Amino acid sequence: MRLSDLLGADVVDAAGEPVGRVTDVRLAQTGPVGAGVLAQFVVESLLVSPRHTGSLFGYERRHDQGPALLRAAVRALHRRAVMIAWDDVDEWDVEGRRVTLTRDHDRHPPEVA
Amino acid sequence: MSGRPVNPRDPAEPGRGGRRMDAALRLLDHQLVDRDGRLCGKVDDLELERRDDGTLVVTAVLTGPGALGPRLPGVLGRATVAVWRRLHGDAEPGASRIPFERVAGIDSAVRLTMSRAEVPTYGLERWARDNVVEKLPGAGNAPE
Amino acid sequence: MKRIFSVALGVLTAIGGFVDIGDLVTNALVGARFGLSLAWVVVVGVLGIVVFAEMSGRVAAITGRATFDLVRERLGPRAGLLNLAGSMAVTGLTFIAEIGGVALALELVSSVHYLLLVPFTGLAVWLVLWRVRFSTLENVFGLLGLALVVFGFAVWQLGPDWGSLLDQATRPSVPGSEGVPTYWYYAVALFGAAMTPYEVFFFSSGGVEEHWTEKDLGTSRLNVFVGFPLGGVLSIFIASSTALVLLPAGIEVDTLGQVGLPVSEALGRVGIAIALLGFFAATFGAACETGLSVGYSVSQYFGWQWGKYVRPRQAALFHVVLLVSTIAGVAVLLTTVDPIKVTEYSVVFSAVALPLTYFPILVVANDPDYMGEKVNGRLANGLGQVYLVLVTLAALAAIPLMLLTKAGQ
Amino acid sequence: MGRRPVRPLRRALAPVVGAALALALAGCISPARTDEQYNAKAVAAVEAASSEVATVHLVVSQRSKRKVTSPYADEVVTASETALDAIEGAFGAVQPPSPLADATYAEVSEVLGNARDAVTHTRFAVRRDDDAAYADLLEELGSAGDDLSALEARLKK
Numbered sequence: 001m002r003l004s005d006l007l008g009a010d011v012v013d014a015a016g017e018p019v020g021r022v023t024d025v026r027l028a029q030t031g032p033v034g035a036g037v038l039a040q041f042v043v044e045s046l047l048v049s050p051r052h053t054g055s056l057f058g059y060e061r062r063h064d065q066g067p068a069l070l071r072a073a074v075r076a077l078h079r080r081a082v083m084i085a086w087d088d089v090d091e092w093d094v095e096g097r098r099v100t101l102t103r104d105h106d107r108h109p110p111e112v113a
Numbered sequence: 114m115s116g117r118p119v120n121p122r123d124p125a126e127p128g129r130g131g132r133r134m135d136a137a138l139r140l141l142d143h144q145l146v147d148r149d150g151r152l153c154g155k156v157d158d159l160e161l162e163r164r165d166d167g168t169l170v171v172t173a174v175l176t177g178p179g180a181l182g183p184r185l186p187g188v189l190g191r192a193t194v195a196v197w198r199r200l201h202g203d204a205e206p207g208a209s210r211i212p213f214e215r216v217a218g219i220d221s222a223v224r225l226t227m228s229r230a231e232v233p234t235y236g237l238e239r240w241a242r243d244n245v246v247e248k249l250p251g252a253g254n255a256p257e
Numbered sequence: 258m259k260r261i262f263s264v265a266l267g268v269l270t271a272i273g274g275f276v277d278i279g280d281l282v283t284n285a286l287v288g289a290r291f292g293l294s295l296a297w298v299v300v301v302g303v304l305g306i307v308v309f310a311e312m313s314g315r316v317a318a319i320t321g322r323a324t325f326d327l328v329r330e331r332l333g334p335r336a337g338l339l340n341l342a343g344s345m346a347v348t349g350l351t352f353i354a355e356i357g358g359v360a361l362a363l364e365l366v367s368s369v370h371y372l373l374l375v376p377f378t379g380l381a382v383w384l385v386l387w388r389v390r391f392s393t394l395e396n397v398f399g400l401l402g403l404a405l406v407v408f409g410f411a412v413w414q415l416g417p418d419w420g421s422l423l424d425q426a427t428r429p430s431v432p433g434s435e436g437v438p439t440y441w442y443y444a445v446a447l448f449g450a451a452m453t454p455y456e457v458f459f460f461s462s463g464g465v466e467e468h469w470t471e472k473d474l475g476t477s478r479l480n481v482f483v484g485f486p487l488g489g490v491l492s493i494f495i496a497s498s499t500a501l502v503l504l505p506a507g508i509e510v511d512t513l514g515q516v517g518l519p520v521s522e523a524l525g526r527v528g529i530a531i532a533l534l535g536f537f538a539a540t541f542g543a544a545c546e547t548g549l550s551v552g553y554s555v556s557q558y559f560g561w562q563w564g565k566y567v568r569p570r571q572a573a574l575f576h577v578v579l580l581v582s583t584i585a586g587v588a589v590l591l592t593t594v595d596p597i598k599v600t601e602y603s604v605v606f607s608a609v610a611l612p613l614t615y616f617p618i619l620v621v622a623n624d625p626d627y628m629g630e631k632v633n634g635r636l637a638n639g640l641g642q643v644y645l646v647l648v649t650l651a652a653l654a655a656i657p658l659m660l661l662t663k664a665g666q
Numbered sequence: 667m668g669r670r671p672v673r674p675l676r677r678a679l680a681p682v683v684g685a686a687l688a689l690a691l692a693g694c695i696s697p698a699r700t701d702e703q704y705n706a707k708a709v710a711a712v713e714a715a716s717s718e719v720a721t722v723h724l725v726v727s728q729r730s731k732r733k734v735t736s737p738y739a740d741e742v743v744t745a746s747e748t749a750l751d752a753i754e755g756a757f758g759a760v761q762p763p764s765p766l767a768d769a770t771y772a773e774v775s776e777v778l779g780n781a782r783d784a785v786t787h788t789r790f791a792v793r794r795d796d797d798a799a800y801a802d803l804l805e806e807l808g809s810a811g812d813d814l815s816a817l818e819a820r821l822k823k
Contacts, residue, residue: 002175002208003136003159004184024137027171040213043161043169044133057331057620058138066623067638069645086169139626142330142337144322144560151571155329155560176560184334221320221627229562238561242573245580251388252570368737506724507811509717511749514742518724518734525733666710 005094011048014090014103020050022099023081046089046099047110049081056081060110082107134219136171144222145176145211145232153229157181158208173210174223177234180208200237209233264476270399271484272491277543278358279351279450279604280492281405281536282597285516287443288496289503291432293425296493298444302451303489305647307481308640309615312622312633313457314477317464320627324461324618325557331617340613341558345551347610348455350603352547353586356382357596358540361513366533372593379587382544386552386579391466391565398542404535408494411523415501422497442658442665445651446601449608451489452648457614458550462557466566471631498523511597548586552578601664608655611648619645698760704767708774709821711757716814718746718753719781722788723807729792730800736792743789750782770821777813784810 003025011019028044049056059065059074060081088105092098134140136159145154157180160173182193211225211232218224229235246252287295313324322330325344329337359378360371367374385394431440460481469477498519499510510516513536521529549565556563556575563575590596619641622633633641659665698704722743729739758775762768784806791799 001161001163001169002180002183003141003161003171006161007137007141024135027134027136027140029132029134041134041171043171047135058135058624058626062625065625066633067619067642069642070620070623087167142333144326144330151567152556152560152562157334181334185338186335189338221322238573241577242570245577246570246573249387249569249576249580365738365741368741502724506720507716507815508720508724509714511717512742512745514725514738514745515721517738518721518728518742521728521734521738522724526735529734529738 009097020048023049049078146222147229175208177209267480271480272487273399273402275488283450284496286510288499292500294429296426298447305644313461317461318469325554327617354600355544362536383583401538407531411520414523442662450604453607454614455550459546462553608651781810
C-alpha cells in the first residue's frame, strides 16, 4: 500500500453518505528516538475535504499563516474540511479507493500538526 | 548544502515529544538528500503497512519512476512506468524502496543515512555519468 | 574592505545582469513606438521582480530549496509537471532568443552572417556551462553587461527636453498613431520582459550554488533592492534613447542593429563599440543563465543532483540536460527563425507563465515551519498579493491581446 | 492536488496547444477578401517600408559623419534591404480582390520598388565606402521616404 492510494480516496460514512476526499494524512511518531534515526511514524488521522480539487497548502492548519488573501481563498474553498482519526476508519478499500468510517466517528476541525 | 543548519522549528526535529506531521505537505514530493549532502531524488511516495492491530505504519520512502509514474495522469503515467519496466528488465520492478529506518531527519528535505549510490534509482544518474559526462572532454578536472 | 568589495561586486553584477535580450529588444521597440508612455510598466515590473526575487532568495537561504523544489512539493507531481512544461517552454524560448542575440551581436561586429555564428555561440555557451565556475560566470558577464550604461550617456548627450520626457513617463497616454489594444499588448510584453520567470529560477538556485545562509540575507537583499532597480533604470534609458532618435524618424525596431543607432548618433563609434560589448555580455550572460535555469528546474522537479557547486560527474543528469537543451536551442535557430521575433514572443509567453512560478514562492515564504522568524512580513505579503493579482491579469490578457493585435502589428 | 488519475493531461494541455496554433496562424499571410482589407495590407506594407528607409537614411547620415563603422552601416543597410524584399514579396503575394484594387497594387509596388532601389544604391556605396555618394543618396532616400509617407496618407483616406 502506498500513501498515494490513500490520498484522494473517497471517504464515506457508515451509511455510505460521502464525507469528502482524503486531502492529507497526519502521521504521529511513536516509540523511542534512536541515535540519528527517526522513530516510526504511524497514520494518526485523515484530513478530509469535500472539495476534491486543490491541496490546502497548509492553510487549513494554522490561523496565522499569510498572506491573508490566499489563506481566505483556500479556507473558503475547504471550509468544510475535517480531521478524522484513523481509529474511526472502519474499512479501507485500497483498490476501490474508498474509506468507510465507523458509525460513531468524530469529526474534528483541522488544526496545527 | 551540507553545512546548512537544521531548521530549529522543524516539527520532526528529535526532542519534541509526540511529533506530528502531515505527510502530503511535509514529506511527499520533498527532496531526498544523502549522508554526504548530495541530492538523490524525491519522496515520490510512501510505503504503508497495516499492522495486525489496525495501525498503519510508514515503512519506506518510495522513489523513482516506479513510484512517480502511477501518480502521473493517464498515458504519461503509464508510459513512465512502462519505460521504467523496460530499463529495469524485471517484469514487475515496482518502486525503489528506502526503508524508513534510513531516514535521519526531516526538514525542508528528507535526509538519509545512506550514500546516494545505495539508492536504487541511482542507476540512471550513473548511466548518464558513465556514458555521457565521462565521455565529454574535460570531465575529470572540471572545476567545482 | 573585502566585504565592501564583494557587496559592490554583487550589486554591480545584478545591474549588469538584469538586462537581457528580452529587455533590450522590448524596451527599444516600445521606446521607438510609444516613447516613454510605457515606462511605468518597467517600474511596475521591476518592483515585482524585486518582491519575488527577494522572497525566493530568502527561501533559498533559509531552507536550501530553490524555486522548482517548491513548485514540486506544493503543487504535486501533476500540476508541477504541467508547470515544468510551461516554464521550460518559456525559458527554452528565452534561451534560444539569447543565443540568437549573441550571434546577432557578433554579426554586427564581424559581418559574418549570424547563422554561421550560431553553432559557435552554442558551443561557447555550453563550454562556459561545462567548465566555468558559477561565480566567474556571474561576475564576468554581469560586469561587462554594465557597458549598457552607455545608453544612459547617449540619452544625456542627446540633450533631451527632460521635462517633456518626464511628462511622457508620468502622464502616460496612448500615442495617436497606436491602438489601445496594441498599447496594452506591449505593456504585457514589457511586464513579461522585466519579470521573466527564469530570473527567479536562476536567482534562487544561484543562492544555493553560493551556499547562502541566513547570514547572507543582507547581501542578497542589497543585490535585489539596489541592483535590480538600477537594471530597470538601464532598461528605461534604452527606451528613452530610441524614443529620442528612432521615434521622430519613424523607425520601428526589428533588428539589433537598429537598437544601437541612438548610441552611435549621440556618441559615435566609441559609443557603438561599447554598446556592442554590452549587447554581447548581456545576451551571453543571459544565455548561460537561461540554459542553467532549464537544467536547474528539470533537475529540481525530479530531485537529481544539480548545480555547478559539484563537479559535472557528480551531477551527470543535470549536465545532460544542459547539453541537450543547448543542442536543441542551436537546432531551432538553424531553422532560420528570426531571433528578434523569438524574443518578442518569449517575453509575452513569460507573462503567461508568471503565476505558475510566483504562487508557490509566495506560499512557502509564508510557511513558518520552514521559514521560522523569516516568514514574509506585511510589506512582502501586501506586495506579493498585489503582484499575484497583476501577474494573473497579465497572464490572462496576454494571448487574447496577441491575437487581437496580430502580435503587436 | 486532485490526486486521482481522472484528468487526462491532454485536456489540461489543450489551451497550450490552442494558443500555439493561434500564434502560428497569426504570423501567416492572410488573404484579402475585400478592397478594404487589401487597402489595410497596402498601408501596413508602406508603413513597414517607411521604417526601413528611415533606418537606412539615419545610418547613412551617421556614416557620412563617421559616427558608425563601415561594417556596422553595411549590416544595418543589408538588413533593411532584406526586410524591404520581404515586404514587397509579401504584398505582391496577396491577390487584389477586384480590378479597383489593381490600381492600388500598381501604385504601391511602384513606390516600394523606388524605395528598394534607393536602399540598394545605398548598399553599393556603403560597401565601397564611397563618401562622395552619401549626399546624393541621402536625398534619394529622403524622397523615397516622402513618397512613402504621401502614399500612406492617400491610402488612409
